[in-house]
Amino acid sequence: MTKVKVCGLMESRHVKTAVEAGVDAIGFVFAPSRRRVTVDQAIELARLIPPDVLKIGVFVDASADEIKRVYEGVPLDYIQYHGNESQDFIEKIGLPSIKVLSVYSKEDIKRAEKYEVDFLLFDTPGKEFKGGSGETFDWHLLEDAGVPLNKLILAGGLNPGNVSDAIRLVKPYMVDVSSGVEIDNRKDDDLIRAFVHAVKIGRDE
Numbered sequence: 001m002t003k004v005k006v007c008g009l010m011e012s013r014h015v016k017t018a019v020e021a022g023v024d025a026i027g028f029v030f031a032p033s034r035r036r037v038t039v040d041q042a043i044e045l046a047r048l049i050p051p052d053v054l055k056i057g058v059f060v061d062a063s064a065d066e067i068k069r070v071y072e073g074v075p076l077d078y079i080q081y082h083g084n085e086s087q088d089f090i091e092k093i094g095l096p097s098i099k100v101l102s103v104y105s106k107e108d109i110k111r112a113e114k115y116e117v118d119f120l121l122f123d124t125p126g127k128e129f130k131g132g133s134g135e136t137f138d139w140h141l142l143e144d145a146g147v148p149l150n151k152l153i154l155a156g157g158l159n160p161g162n163v164s165d166a167i168r169l170v171k172p173y174m175v176d177v178s179s180g181v182e183i184d185n186r187k188d189d190d191l192i193r194a195f196v197h198a199v200k201i202g203r204d205e
Contacts, residue, residue, distance in 0.1 A: 002167050002171070002172055002173065002174065002175060002199060003024035003025065003173060003174040003175075004022075004023050004024055004025070004174065004175055004177075004195070004196055004199045005023065005024060005025035005026065005027055005054075005056065005153070005174055005175070005176045005177070006018045006023050006025075006026055006027065006176075006177055006178070006181060006187075006192060006195070006196075007026075007027030007029070007035075007056070007058065007155075007176055007177065007178040008027060008028075008029050008033070008035035008058075008178040008179075008187070009026055009027070009028065009035075009045065009187060010035060010037055010041070010045075010187070011187065012044070012045060012048055013189065014187040014189065014192065015045050015048045015049065016048055017189040017192050017193065018192050018196075019048065019049060019050065019053055021192055021193045021196040021197075022196050022200070023053060023192075023196060024053060024054060024174065025053060025054035025055075025056055025077075025078075025174065026045075026049055026053060026054070026055060026056070027056045027057075027058055027080065027176070027178075028042045028045065028046075028055065028056070028057050028058065028074070028076075029058045030042075030057055030058060030059055030062070030066075030070055031058055031059055031060035031062070031082060031083075032060065034185060035178065039069075039070055039073050039074065042057075042070075042074045043073065043074055046074050046075070054077040054078060055074060055075070055076045055077050055078075056076065056077065056078045056079075056080050056098065057070055057071065057074065057076040057078070057079055057080065058080045058082055059079060059080065059081060059082065059083070060082045060083035061083035061084055061085065062083075064089070064092065064093055067079055067093055067095070068093070068095070071095055077096060078095075078096045078097065078098050078118065078119075079093065079095050079096065079097055079098065080097075080098040080100060080121065081097065081098065081099050081100060081117075082100045085099070087114055087115050087116060090115070090117060091116070096118050097117040097118050097119075098117065098118060098119040098120070098121050098153065099112075099115045099117045099119075099120055099121065100121045100122075100123055100155075101120060101121070101122055101123070102123055102124065102125035103122050103123065103124065103125075103137045103138075103141060103156070104125065104137075105141070106141050106145070109122065109141055109142060109145045109147065110145075112145075112147055113146075117151075118151070119151050119152070119153050119173065119174070120147060120151050120152060120153065121153040121154075121155055121176060122137070122142065122147075122152070122153070122154060122155065122156070123137075123155040123156045123176075124136065124137045124155075124156035124157060135156065135157040136156050136157035136158070136162070136166075137156050137157075139154070139166060139169050139170050140169070142154075142170050143169075149171050149172065149173060150173050151173060152170070152172045152173050152174075153172060153173060153174045153175070153176055154166055154170050154172040154174070154175050154176065155175070155176035155177070155178075157180065158175055158176070158177045158180050158195075159177070159180030159181070159191075159195065160180070160181075160191060160194035160195045160197070160198045161198075163175055163177070163180075163195060163198045163199055164198050164199070164201050167199065175199060177195050180195065181194075181195050
């Protein structure tokens with residue numbers, strides 16, 4: 001059963017909508033981004049999230065002190081490493097971890113072998129900021145790539161119209177959406193609901 005994460009939430013109404021729609025995880029961005037939130041904002045939003053929904057913090061090459069401070073302060077369930085963090089650095093942090101790999105080719109997927117983390121998230125390379133671009137990559141690159149499906153999170157250009165196809169092809173543990181549920185750079189309640197519904201359809205087929 002593919003799980004669903006909505007990332008880059010900044011407003012209480014959208015957090016409530018995501019929870020009510022049945023998401024499994026919500027992501028807060030603490031790195032440079034138009035979706036960036038402060039720790040205080042994340043603390044307030046986290047109060048709206050029930051214990052069975054994961055709270056994931058997105059960081060890009062942040063210091064160990066910052067990561068630990070935010071993890072404990074919000075609190076978070078997982079750290080999503082979206083920069084050039086090494087396996088050694090992630091090990092030293094010692095917190096539940098998701099490593100993001102930007103995919104241009106099959107070689108990028110092979111880089112996953114370097115990491116011993118809880119989950120591997122495959123995304124399209126970012127443009128203005130580190131992070132996703134809102135565009136898809138060739139999902140067929142993940143076929144026979146040797147990535148354990150129970151550790152695979154798929155992101156990059158997913159939306160209510162294509163996520164069911166992505167689930168059928170890739171069979172990921174979780175799908176991750178941000179810009180695919182936005183209108184004019186702001187999360188949209190109807191799109192959040194539609195995305196979660198499409199995930200449920202895709203995983204039930």
